Amino acid sequence: MSDLKLVGKSDARVKTTFKAGNIEIGKDFLMIAGPCSVENEEQIIQTALKVKEAGANMLRGGAYKPRTSPYDFQGLGRRGLEYLKKASEITGLPFVTEVIDTRDVYLVAEYADMLQIGARNMQNFSLLQEAGRAGKPVMLKNGLFSTINEWMNCAEYIMKEGNEKVLFCERGVRTVETATRNTLDLSILALLKQYSHLPVISDPSHGTGKIYLIEPMSLASVMAGADGLMIEVHISPENALSDGDQSLTPEQYRCVCEKVVKTKQFYDSLQFRGKI
Amino acid sequence: MSDLKLVGKSDARVKTTFKAGNIEIGKDFLMIAGPCSVENEEQIIQTALKVKEAGANMLRGGAYKPRTSPYDFQGLGRRGLEYLKKASEITGLPFVTEVIDTRDVYLVAEYADMLQIGARNMQNFSLLQEAGRAGKPVMLKNGLFSTINEWMNCAEYIMKEGNEKVLFCERGVRTVETATRNTLDLSILALLKQYSHLPVISDPSHGTGKIYLIEPMSLASVMAGADGLMIEVHISPENALSDGDQSLTPEQYRCVCEKVVKTKQFYDSLQFRGKI
Amino acid sequence: MSDLKLVGKSDARVKTTFKAGNIEIGKDFLMIAGPCSVENEEQIIQTALKVKEAGANMLRGGAYKPRTSPYDFQGLGRRGLEYLKKASEITGLPFVTEVIDTRDVYLVAEYADMLQIGARNMQNFSLLQEAGRAGKPVMLKNGLFSTINEWMNCAEYIMKEGNEKVLFCERGVRTVETATRNTLDLSILALLKQYSHLPVISDPSHGTGKIYLIEPMSLASVMAGADGLMIEVHISPENALSDGDQSLTPEQYRCVCEKVVKTKQFYDSLQFRGKI
C-alpha cells in the first residue's frame, strides 16, 4: 500500500467529508437511487419524485452507458443530462451520473453534482485525471477483478490533480459464482476505513444482481461501515432498457429505506468505542 | 439447482433446526469459538473457560489439521479429541472438530457434538457419505473456489445417507485480493436462505484473516441472515501453532459477543415481514 | 517454494523417471487414453484395443467417480477395476485409475499400474499419504483453484511417505471463462520443469472441455515441455455416461496421435541447448 500519499490515512485526517449538492458525503448517510439508464424525460422525473418520497437523498441515472455489445442501448448522452438536471431541479435531489470519455468530463461536470467512474474505466487513467481536474466530487467504482491497492491508487490519480472529493463505491467483484451477478465484498468497506480517510458506499444492485438480496446486503453494508448505498430503482422494472432484473420498484425501495434508516441508527448507537 | 431433493426448499420445510449438544442450531444463535488447533490440555481447557465466559455457546478446536505443507504441525489426533472432550465436560460447552479421513469419522463422532468438513474436503465425497452415516450433526464449509450449487450438492451427499443435521459454514472464497486472506461472501448467507431450509453460519476469521475485520464482518453477517458465527480465539495468539494472526484474545472476543448479541436482537426486532 | 525437500530440484536430480507397467515415465512420451468412466466390460476392452491401435501406451478409465451430484453415475467400483485389468491384460497396456477414498487405496493399488489423485482430492492429505505408502506410481492432478506451490506441497506429502514415483498432471484451472470448461495453463508445465525434477503431463480433455481444442492444445503442450498427454476417448461419445462432450472417437484420437508423435520428434530435434 505504498505511495498513497493523499488517499492513505494519516492521524490528521481520520475521515474526510465533502459536499455534493446539499448532501455532506461522509457525514449524511447517502441514499442514491434511480434507474440504470435515463430513458426519457417522463421516466426520470417520475422516478426522481418516487425515490425522494421513498427516502432517497440523491438521484442516479445513466446518460452514457458502457455496454458489452455495441448494438445495446448506449444512453441518451447530452439529452440524458438535461433530463437528469430537470428531475433534479423539480425534486431538489442532487444527482450522480457516469462519464466514460475524457472529452465529456467538463460537459458532465456542468450538469452533475457528482461524476461516476464505472468499473470498466477504473484504470482509465486519463479519465481519472480529467475527472480530478473538473472540480466536482467523483464516485469511483472498483473494477471487476482489481485489488484494493489498485483501487486506492486510482483514487490517488484523482486526488493528485487537486480534487479531494473522492467517494469509493464497492460494486462487487467477478468470481466463478453464477448464482449472483457479482460477489459483493463487504470486507472491503471495513478495509477502506482502515487504510483511507475517504468515504465509501456499497452498491448491492450490481453487487448481487438479485432483487431479493438487495435488502439483506444493504443492511449488512451498514453494519460493515458503509457511508451510504446506491440502489437501482425503476418505475417499471419489467420495461427497463437495461438492468430491469435487478431494479426495485419505488415501493420495494421504500421498504428497504425504512430498514436502512433504523439499522443506521442502531449502528450509531452501538458506539464503537474500544474497537478491536 | 437441480436434484437438490433434500437440501432444496419446499413449502413444508421453511427452516430446519436440530440439536448439537444442548444447542438448538437454526433456533439458538450459534457462537462457536476456540483455537485453530488443540495444542495441549491446558490450552484448550483455559480457552474453553474463557470463551464461555465471553459469550460462546460452542467450542471449536482442531485435532486433525489439513496443512499445506507436510512439515507443518498436523494436530494431536486422538489425544486432541480427548482434551476437547475434557474441556467440554468442564465447561458444559458442546464442541465441533474437523475430520479429514473416512477412517476417522466414527472415532471423531464418538467424541464430538458436531463434525466439521473443511474447505479442502468439501468435495471429498467418500468423507461426506461417511459423515452422513455417523449420525452426528455435520458442519460443511464451502470450498475455496466452489459455486453455491456445488456446495449444496455436497450437503445433498450427506443428507442422502439419512442425516438431516447439516449446517453450512461460509468461510470465504479465494479471489485475487491479497489484502484479505479470503473474500467472505455474505450474499451466500441470504442466497442459502432462499434456496435451502438448512441453517448457515459465517466464519469471519478464515473469511478475512484480519483481526480488525472480524467485528464488522460479524455484525454484517448477522444482518445478512446468519444463524451463528464461528470465530477463532486463542489465549495467547502470538504463541499459536497455527492461525495466530487471525485469532482474537478472549477479551477481544467478549467485545464482539456483546455487539453480536445486541445486533441479533435488533435484527429480530426489525420483523422482516413484507420482505422483498 | 519453501520446504520442498523432495519435490524441489537439486543439481543431483535434474529429472526423475520411473516405471509404470512397461512404460518409463519421464523418458517414454506418455500417451494415456480411455473413457471417463468404465461402463461395462465390453466398452473398456473395445476402447483399449482401439486406443492401442491409435497410438496410446497407457489406458485410463474411472471405476470410482467423484461427481458433483450424488444422483449421478458413481462408477462400477471393484467391478470396474476388474474390467480394467482384463482390458489391460488383453492389450498389454498398463492402466491408471482414480482413487477417492483412503480405504480403497490398497485395493486399487493391487489392480492399477498407477493411481490417480483427482482435482477435488488434491488436498485430501490422508489420501495423499496413503497413496504414498501403497508403492505404486501416483499421478497427481492440480486443484481447480490451487497455486503451483500448493500443488508441489501435495506431491511432497506423497514423497514424504517414501514414494518417489509422482507424476504431475495439469488439468486446467477454473476461471471466469465459460467458453471452455477450464483454463489449461501450459506455463505450469514449463514452470514445474524449472522447480521440480518430477515429470509432468497435460490433460487437454478436462482442460478445455471442447473436442476441437484438444489437438491444438496437445501440440502446444508438447512444445511447452510436457512428458505426455492424457486424452479422453470413447468408442461412442454420444452414448457416454459421463464427459461425452469432450471425448474423442478412436479415429479422432489416431489423428491427434500422429501429429503428437511428429511434434515430439520436432521438439527433441530443436535441441534445447543454450536455453534462456
Added chain:
Amino acid sequence: MSDLKLVGKSDARVKTTFKAGNIEIGKDFLMIAGPCSVENEEQIIQTALKVKEAGANMLRGGAYKPRTSPYDFQGLGRRGLEYLKKASEITGLPFVTEVIDTRDVYLVAEYADMLQIGARNMQNFSLLQEAGRAGKPVMLKNGLFSTINEWMNCAEYIMKEGNEKVLFCERGVRTVETATRNTLDLSILALLKQYSHLPVISDPSHGTGKIYLIEPMSLASVMAGADGLMIEVHISPENALSDGDQSLTPEQYRCVCEKVVKTKQFYDSLQFRGKI
C-alpha cells in the same frame, strides 16, 4: 456469442489479413519486439536495430504508459512517438504503440503503423470507437478478467466504425497463481480461430512475467495457432524503467526467434488437413 456480425466467422471469411506497414498481418508471421517504454531516443533506436537483426519484423514501445500508481513513470508522450518514428525510419520496421486517451488517437495514428488498446482499456468503449475511426490497424489486448465473448464484442465496437483491421493479442488473464505474473491462456488462440476470422497473436512477456517461460510459451503459442508473437526486449533489462524483469536481451531474443521460425515451418508442414 450473439451479435458478432462483423467479428464472427462466416463461411465467406475464413481468415482476414491486412497490412500494417510492410507486413501482411494474418499472412506473414508477426514478430513484434521492443521495450515496455520508450525511455530516450538512443535506447529505442539501438533496440530497433538489435531486434531487427535478431528477427523481429515490427517494433513496439510505449509512449503513453498506463501505470498502477500516478507516481510511476508515465511515458514520454509525443516525444516518445517521435523517437519511435525515427527508429522505424532507420530500421524499416513498422511500429505499434499504445493509446490510452480518446483525445490522442489521431495523434498516435499519425505516427504509428498500428494502435494498441491495452488490457485496462479493453472496455473503454469510447477509445475503441475512436480507434475504429482513425483508420489504422488496431491491436486489441484482452482484459485481465474478461471473457472471450466480451473481448470479441470489443472488437465489434472497432469494426462497427468501419475498421476491419483488428488484431487480437492474448496477454494472459489474472488468476490466483502468484508464480507467474498472469496466466497465458493459449486455448484462447485456438478458440478465436474457431469463432472469428480475425488474426490473433500471443504476448508471453506479459502473459508469464518470467524470462525463462518466454521461449516455451512462444513455441507453444505457434502450435496453438498464433499468427505472431509480441515479446519485450530491452538492450539493458536491469536498467529498464518498467518491466525489466520480464524483458529479454537482444541476444536472448535472437535464440527465441530462431526456434520460433523453425517451429512455424514445422507447424505449416503438419498440414492441418482432416482437423477434428
